[in-house]
Amino acid sequence: MPSSAALSRQERAERNRGRPTLAFDGTTPYARYGAIDTLLSLQRPATDEPAETSFIIATQVMELLFTLVRHEWERARDALDADDVPAALAALRRGHGAQDVLVDSWELLATLTPTEFNRFRDHLGEASGFQSYSYRHLEFLLGNKSAAMIRPHRADPRAGARLRRALGEPSLYDAALRLLHRRGLPVPAERVERDWTLPVEPHPQVVRAWELVYADDRPGNELLALAEALLDTAERVTRWRHRHLMAVKRTLGAKPGTGGSSGLRWLSGNVQQDVFPELWQLRTGI
Known part of the structure; x- marks a missing residue:
C-alpha cells in the first residue's frame, strides 16, 4: 500500500x-x-584572484566526499564484522562511486597556474590539506595508523575524539582479515587480535590466505568478490594520491608545502605506498 x-x-x-x-x-x-x-x-575568498574561488570550492567538495567515503567504508567494515559480505560489497561499491568523483574533483584545479596560485597562496598561511581530519580518518580506516597524526587536532575536541576512536579500532582491512580467519583461512593470530593503534608490515601468511581465496575463482565466491572490491578501493586511493601529486607538481613545482612539508617529495612517498599491500603481493606468486 x-x-x-x-x-x-x-x-x-x-x-x-x-x-x-x-x-x-x-x-x-x-x-x-x-x-x-x-x-x-561558505565560499569566502581572501583575495580578488578569480582562481581562488575554484581552489576553495575544490577543497570543500573534497571534504564532503571524504565524509561520504568514510561513511561507506565504516559501513563496509561493520558489515564484515557481522559476517555480512553482500552488505560490505554494496558499501564498497558505493564508496567506489564517491572515490571516482573524488579523483575527478582534481579537474577543478587542472587549469590553476603557478602565477594564479601565487596571488593568493600567502593568504593560506600554514593551511594545508595534510591537516584535514576527515582525510586522516580515511587513512586510519585504510590501516595507515599513526598517533602522531592526531597531534594537529588536539585543540579540536570533536575531531580529536573521532580520530582517537578510529586509531583504536580495527581498520577496514583488519575486518576483512578477521573475516578470513573466521572462515578458516590461515590468517596469523597476530593479525586477528592486536594493538589496533599500530601499523603492521605485510605478512607472507596473509598473502597465502589471499592466494587460497583466489584459487577458488568459481562464480559465487564472495571472498574473491571481496578481495577484488578491496583492490578496487585501494587502486582508487592511489589514483587520488597521484592526481594530488600532479596538481602540486603543476602548480608549485618543488617548492615547500604550505603546511611545513617538503611538498612534492612528501607526496611522492605517499604515492609509492601500496594500499592493502598483501593483495598486490599475491599477484606475483599466482
Missing part, C-alpha cells in the same frame, strides 16, 4: 497537472533539506 507521503505526491502532481510546484512559503523545501543557503555562504 502506498505511504501517505506517496499519496500526497500523487495528489500534488494531479493538482499541478504535471507541472512543478512554484509557490512556497519562505525558503524552498529543496534549500531547507540540503541546507543550501548555509552551503553557499
